[in-house]
Amino acid sequence: MNNLAEQLGIKEYVPAYLDPHLQPSELLTGVSFASGASGFDPQTAQIVSVLSMSDQLNLFKEYIGKVKGMVGEERTNFILSNSIYLVLSGSDDLANTYFTVGIRKLQYDINSYTDLVVNYASDFVKELYQLGAKRIGLFGAAPIGCLPSQRTLAGGELRVCSEIYNQAAQLMNSKLSSAITSYNNSLNDPKARIVYTDIYNPLLNIILNHDKYGFSVADKGCCGTGNLEASIGTRIEFAIKERHPHGSKSSAIYFASALQLNTELTV
Structure with a gap:
């Protein structure tokens, strides 16, 4: 989100809506309602005690009321219809709720669970549109089988990417793409543009060909051993470690670095 906002010349940093130090003027140029490790499946948020997608929509409704109080209804409707909305969720539904915790495996096979998600x-997306959003980008699931934790849990002794997990992400992405495209085409609204955006293939390309993009390690996380550890509040998709060319210094480059590179490759 920050990378795109900066590239569009809007602002360098998109603040959290719940930031206690948020200035009212920030509401007019973009805020984030995201809650790390949440998912479309309500169970996903419950597992790690974060805001659900429904909670985030309720905050968005509250936001609309605040903006109306600041600039009036007409200007608010203009802001809502001309803003860009980015929705990035679903990976944790598969990686955590279905595969790692397994709470949904007792009820669904992978085909029916991806239908549910x-x-x-x-x-x-439909409710977001009904609230006034016209330009919505829904990102698909990442290659979850290549996350450090999933490599450790399902990648065998060599910690390779789990093909079963990646196939599940691809299955869900295929269904998401069809559903979002169908919904966009069904709208009799020339201003609406609701699109599915693939991040699976660009990110997988970066992981598998990390040397090409200047990274030396693509299978370690940022915390502890880098193989499994995670904590509430730390969203570890995958971290890539880059070593200083002279070998005197090393630094961790987190998921955001790869996502920024992915944005530069696809925008």
Whole structure:
């Protein structure tokens, strides 16, 4: 989000809506309602005690009321319809709720579970549109089988990417793409542009060809041993370690670095 906002010349940093130090003027140029490790499946947020997607929509409704109080209804409607909305969720539904914790495995096979998640995602996008959003970008799931934790749990002794997990992400992405495209085409609204954005393939390309993009390690996380550890409040998708060319210094480059590179490759 920050990378895109900066590239569009809007602002360098998109603040959290719940930031206690948020200035009212920030509401007019963009805020974030995201809650790390949440998902379209309500169970995903409950597992790690974060805000659900429904909670985030309720905050967005509150936001609309605040903006109306600042600039009036007409200007608010203009802001809502001309803003860009980015929705990045779903990876934790698969990686955590389905595969790692396994709470949904007792109820669904992977085909029916991805149907469930896509239905939740579609409902979320529809409600966002009904609240006034016109330009919505829904990102698909990442290659979750290549996350450090999933490599450790399902990648065998060599900690390779789990093909089963990645295939699940691809299955869900295929369904998401079809559902979002169908919904966009069904709208009789020339101003609406609701699109699915693939991040699976660009990110997988960076992981598998990390040397090409200047990274030396693509299978370690940022915390502890880098193989498994995670904590509430730390969203570890995958971290890539880059070593100083002279070998005297090393630094961790987190998921955001790869996402920024992905944005530069696809925008």
